[in-house]
Amino acid sequence: MQAKLIAMALLIVLGCALIPPLLASSVSGGERRDFEIKARQYALDPSRIAVNRGDKVHIRPKSLDVTHGFYLEGHDLDAMIEPGKAGFKMRHPSEGKEYARVEEIVFVAERAGKFRYRCSQTCGFLHPFMQGEMIVRPNTLFPAAVGLVVALREGYKHARSLYSDRKRAVYSMAPTAILLGALVTLFLRPYTG
Numbered sequence: 001m002q003a004k005l006i007a008m009a010l011l012i013v014l015g016c017a018l019i020p021p022l023l024a025s026s027v028s029g030g031e032r033r034d035f036e037i038k039a040r041q042y043a044l045d046p047s048r049i050a051v052n053r054g055d056k057v058h059i060r061p062k063s064l065d066v067t068h069g070f071y072l073e074g075h076d077l078d079a080m081i082e083p084g085k086a087g088f089k090m091r092h093p094s095e096g097k098e099y100a101r102v103e104e105i106v107f108v109a110e111r112a113g114k115f116r117y118r119c120s121q122t123c124g125f126l127h128p129f130m131q132g133e134m135i136v137r138p139n140t141l142f143p144a145a146v147g148l149v150v151a152l153r154e155g156y157k158h159a160r161s162l163y164s165d166r167k168r169a170v171y172s173m174a175p176t177a178i179l180l181g182a183l184v185t186l187f188l189r190p191y192t193g
């Protein structure tokens with residue numbers, strides 16, 4: 001009986017243990033974020049960048065060998081990066097085919113989610129593999145984490161009022177904690193992988 005109780009309590013604690021990572025990834029956004037993305041045959045390095053929604057993103061793509069491209073899904077951005085030249089050429093595909101020479105790509109990460117980026121200039125055999133992704137974390141995670149703590153606390157208080165003994169209160173909390181933990185894990189999956 002004692003062992004079961006400990007196991008149940010552990011499950012609840014595990015549910016709560018998900019809260020710190022939630023808090024960690026919920027920085028409120030609005031910061032300047034700088035990235036230098038190096039393109040070479042056949043990779044974009046880094047192949048994964050992460051920002052918070054509301055951040056001002058500055059990207060400077062650079063080619064280490066031949067001419068590459070940098071196309072960012074969902075942002076109407078396409079760059080042509082030539083090796084050995086200052087800056088690079090950029091265009092907004094929806095506005096036309098003309099490129100303008102710029103020093104960096106600047107935009108505000110307005111939508112949360114996962115956006116792929118890839119090379120958009122055929123640069124050789126393995127060109128299609130030159131891909132990466134930008135993660136924009138939602139900054140609604142902080143209220144969600146606070147809500148989770150309050151829900152667990154209120155749930156426990158409620159359970160305590162239903163059952164006279166602590167054991168049964170803990171038992172009745174377990175499914176809630178497991179469910180909450182599972183939901184949070186599911187919700188965070190695109191942002192933590």
Ligand SMILES: [Cu+2]
Binds near residue numbers: 068121124127
């Ligand atoms: Cu390429």
